Amino acid sequence: MAYVIEMLDITKTFPGIKANDKVTLQVEQGSIHALLGENGAGKSTLMSILFGLYSPDSGSIKVRGKDVRITNPNIANALGIGMVHQHFKLVHNFTVTENIILGLEPKSGLVIDRKKAAARVREISELYGLKVDPEAKIEDISVGMQQRVEILKMLYRDAEILIFDEPTAVLTPQEIHELMGIMRRLVKEGKTILLITHKLKEIKEAADYCTVLRRGRLIGTVPVAETTEQQMAEMMVGREVSFHVEKAPANPGPTLLTIEHINVRNAKGLLGVKDLSLEVRAGEILGICGIDGNGQTELIRAITGLATVESGKILNKGKDITSLPIKERTGLGLGHIPEDRHKHGLILDFRLDENFVVHSFDHAPFSHAGILDFKAIRSNADRLIAEFDVRCGQGGATPVRSMSGGNQQKAIVAREIDQSPDVLIVAQPTRGLDVGAIEYIHRRLVAERDKGKGILLISLELDEILDVSDRIAVIYGGEIVGMVNAAETNENELGLMMAGSVRKVS
Amino acid sequence: MSILLTMIPIALVYATPIVIAALGGLYSERSGIVNIALEGIMMVGAFTAAAVTAVLEPSTTWAAYYGIAAGIVAGMIFSLLHAFASVNLKADQVVSGTALNILAGGLTVYLCQIFFDQQRTNAFTTGLAKVSVPGLKGIPFLGPVLFMDVYSTTYAAILLVLLTWFVVYKTPFGLRMRSCGEHPQAAASMGINVLAMRYTGVIISGALAGLAGGAMVLTQDIQYTLGSIHGTGFIALACLIFGKWNPFGVLGAGLFFGFSQALSIYAKDIAFLQKVPLDFFYMLPYVLTVIALVVFSGKSVGPKAAGELYDAGKR
Numbered sequence: 001m002a003y004v005i006e007m008l009d010i011t012k013t014f015p016g017i018k019a020n021d022k023v024t025l026q027v028e029q030g031s032i033h034a035l036l037g038e039n040g041a042g043k044s045t046l047m048s049i050l051f052g053l054y055s056p057d058s059g060s061i062k063v064r065g066k067d068v069r070i071t072n073p074n075i076a077n078a079l080g081i082g083m084v085h086q087h088f089k090l091v092h093n094f095t096v097t098e099n100i101i102l103g104l105e106p107k108s109g110l111v112i113d114r115k116k117a118a119a120r121v122r123e124i125s126e127l128y129g130l131k132v133d134p135e136a137k138i139e140d141i142s143v144g145m146q147q148r149v150e151i152l153k154m155l156y157r158d159a160e161i162l163i164f165d166e167p168t169a170v171l172t173p174q175e176i177h178e179l180m181g182i183m184r185r186l187v188k189e190g191k192t193i194l195l196i197t198h199k200l201k202e203i204k205e206a207a208d209y210c211t212v213l214r215r216g217r218l219i220g221t222v223p224v225a226e227t228t229e230q231q232m233a234e235m236m237v238g239r240e241v242s243f244h245v246e247k248a249p250a251n252p253g254p255t256l257l258t259i260e261h262i263n264v265r266n267a268k269g270l271l272g273v274k275d276l277s278l279e280v281r282a283g284e285i286l287g288i289c290g291i292d293g294n295g296q297t298e299l300i301r302a303i304t305g306l307a308t309v310e311s312g313k314i315l316n317k318g319k320d321i322t323s324l325p326i327k328e329r330t331g332l333g334l335g336h337i338p339e340d341r342h343k344h345g346l347i348l349d350f351r352l353d354e355n356f357v358v359h360s361f362d363h364a365p366f367s368h369a370g371i372l373d374f375k376a377i378r379s380n381a382d383r384l385i386a387e388f389d390v391r392c393g394q395g396g397a398t399p400v401r402s403m404s405g406g407n408q409q410k411a412i413v414a415r416e417i418d419q420s421p422d423v424l425i426v427a428q429p430t431r432g433l434d435v436g437a438i439e440y441i442h443r444r445l446v447a448e449r450d451k452g453k454g455i456l457l458i459s460l461e462l463d464e465i466l467d468v469s470d471r472i473a474v475i476y477g478g479e480i481v482g483m484v485n486a487a488e489t490n491e492n493e494l495g496l497m498m499a500g501s502v503r504k505v506s
Numbered sequence: 507m508s509i510l511l512t513m514i515p516i517a518l519v520y521a522t523p524i525v526i527a528a529l530g531g532l533y534s535e536r537s538g539i540v541n542i543a544l545e546g547i548m549m550v551g552a553f554t555a556a557a558v559t560a561v562l563e564p565s566t567t568w569a570a571y572y573g574i575a576a577g578i579v580a581g582m583i584f585s586l587l588h589a590f591a592s593v594n595l596k597a598d599q600v601v602s603g604t605a606l607n608i609l610a611g612g613l614t615v616y617l618c619q620i621f622f623d624q625q626r627t628n629a630f631t632t633g634l635a636k637v638s639v640p641g642l643k644g645i646p647f648l649g650p651v652l653f654m655d656v657y658s659t660t661y662a663a664i665l666l667v668l669l670t671w672f673v674v675y676k677t678p679f680g681l682r683m684r685s686c687g688e689h690p691q692a693a694a695s696m697g698i699n700v701l702a703m704r705y706t707g708v709i710i711s712g713a714l715a716g717l718a719g720g721a722m723v724l725t726q727d728i729q730y731t732l733g734s735i736h737g738t739g740f741i742a743l744a745c746l747i748f749g750k751w752n753p754f755g756v757l758g759a760g761l762f763f764g765f766s767q768a769l770s771i772y773a774k775d776i777a778f779l780q781k782v783p784l785d786f787f788y789m790l791p792y793v794l795t796v797i798a799l800v801v802f803s804g805k806s807v808g809p810k811a812a813g814e815l816y817d818a819g820k821r
Binding site for chain 1 (some may be wrong): 549
């Protein structure tokens with residue numbers, strides 16, 4: 001068997017943790033090889049070692065059968081290893097071509113040969129079916145397109161082995177589907193792909209082999225075709241995982257949140273939400289599903305007070321909150337788990353304990369007479385960290401930026417649920433999280449429901465909507481085009497409504 | 507009209523150091539380092555140029571050019587302090603720049619005291635000589651204005667605008683430098699040495715600000731004093747913002763400020779401006795600087811990462 005990459009007995013220790021403990025990874029030429037593990041299992045460390053960002057404490061790396069020492073990314077590039085980073089490294093006001101050729105510019109005389117560069121970009125783009133416009137500016141193209149630019153950067157440098165670091169975390173379902181197609185095309189043209197992910201569905205769909213890591217240790221490598229999602233999940237988490245959310249039938253009480261005929265404009269000034277009405281009752285989870293960009297963001301922003309409502313009314317327990325400031329809405333029992341946790345959920349450069357009190361720092365017990373009570377703030381953090389199992393290196397003093405995405409999300413969930421709001425607006429709560437964390441967050445949401453809270457869940461993940469919600473509203477073009485009971489519907493029916501071809505309001 | 511024509515050469519004299527220094531700022535900021543030390547670097551360049559010129563004038567007719575060359579070198583060396591503080595020590599770039607501005611005043615006067623026993627350099631007699639372009643100066647109307655009795659530094663400024671445009675927008679070096687000012691992590695991931703690039707940007711800005719200082723003192727003064735630069739470095743900074751970090755924008759903004767300074771000289775000859783107190787025109791360039799900054803700073807977009815510490819691990 002010809003292995004294009006062999007990482008043998010790799011060990012890497014960081015202060016306090018063994019990120020990789022004698023991990024072996026062997027990748028066959030021309031295959032898609034998935035690397036599966038929870039957040040913090042050591043996947044990224046292993047790939048960073050392969051890419052030359054870290055050097056291993058012990059172990060060896062062979063590329064195409066030859067022993068190599070990869071001490072910086074340039075050596076990795078020279079060996080034909082390229083990495084598509086999770087957080088894109090693109091210059092926003094450069095064109096696609098400029099981003100791709102940066103550092104390796106074709107020249108005629110002293111000048112960059114832009115024509116030649118654009119032609120080459122177009123040629124590679126067509127060969128792999130990427131359909132990227134070489135002249136477009138990065139800031140004008142979609143996230144999915146930006147990712148393709150990242151892929152093109154690697155291909156332009158003749159990378160043979162492409163590492164994809166959680167490539168689907170930022171993509172819409174359509175873009176994910178297209179990406180899978182692109183990966184298959186790349187493999188057909190002789191490339192080898194290493195896919196870092198914790199999404200089992202994608203592994204099942206695209207990968208040939210799957211190597212599972214757990215807490216820095218190698219659990220095993222399995223052929224994907226002969227392994228079920230359930231088996232892989234158990235290898236990853238180390239216990240039986242339930243994909244299905246255990247919950248009793250809902251026992252809905254009185255209406256808590258009422259939305260009456262609201263219109264909301266989007267960032268472009270057009271109506272993003274049109275004449276939309278909804279009701280969320282106590283003790284139920286109302287799911288909103290739809291394809292990204294159909295008004296979900298505007299709806300969330302209108303309810304939470306981040307956007308102004310053009311017309312219509314929003315009532316919380318009968319009180320009109322349509323034009324109240326955000327702080328007053330929070331005070332009236334409205335919680336919000338935002339879709340963009342970095343932008344609206346956390347202050348990344350603040351400590352964890354400070355982030356826990358962003359709503360409540362200005363009154364007892366966290367401050368007295370205008371002076372912050374750090375003792376109370378710290379013990380509050382300790383309590384939430386323990387209760388919600390937020391993993392953070394230095395407890396409440398941990399800078400939030402340094403925490404993994406899953407734990408950042410847990411921190412937000414902890415803060416919002418701890419406020420005990422009657423109505424909780426939950427957007428994309430499990431984006432980018434692993435199955436263990438997803439399971440946990442879903443359980444907490446259901447527990448809140450059972451306490452009699454009303455939950456509005458907005459998600460792009462159809463599975464999540466189907467699993468967690470009691471009722472499901474489908475949003476399309478800023479309108480609710482479907483309202484069904486979760487128990488009485490299926491993916492097909494929802495899909496048709498999400499595409500706008502069927503309307504059903506029961 | 508004739509007044510306007512006579513104003514143009516004066517305006518060009520004033521605009522020259524502004525444009526050159528602003529181009530210096532452009533290199534620095536495009537590479538990601540905010541350089542508010544332009545003023546201080548200009549002072550050091552001006553002092554060096556004036557001192558060398560004053561000393562060499564008796565022995566050579568090229569004294570002013572030696573002076574300018576020395577000013578450039580001094581500017582580069584002085585700017586190294588800023589590069590070291592903001593790149594290696596990761597100091598706040600505004601604080602480092604301010605420190606350099608304060609240091610420049612003390613340093614130059616101190617050196618004057620040592621070399622010339624007074625708080626200014628000795629006076630030079632001609633400074634930079636004016637040149638005429640044979641042939642072109644005969645062009646009616648334009649000839650006397652643009653090609654007769656003009657300082658060579660003015661032509662240098664215009665050439666530098668063209669050169670800067672070419673370097674920044676056409677060459678691989680320019681593309682890499684701009685990427686360091688916009689998204690250093692992206693640049694680094696493509697194998698570009700961000701720190702070296704930022705050093706280069708700051709040193710170029712030191713050379714240009716040194717040149718600007720030399721050009722200024724040798725064309726507008728008879729010796730270097732503490733007041734020789736009188737805020738021109740800050741005006742250059744305003745020009746950079748005004749001109750949207752673009753060489754041609756910088757040229758336009760520099761000419762605008764040059765004219766506003768020339769106006770203070772000619773205002774008494776222009777009928778409808780005679781009633782206005784002269785002080786108003788002295789004040790004008792600075793007021794315009796403040797207004798330009800207020801009006802344009804919100805809208806114009808500079809290099810995104812300028813002023814930001816480069817942290818290789820930032821997400």
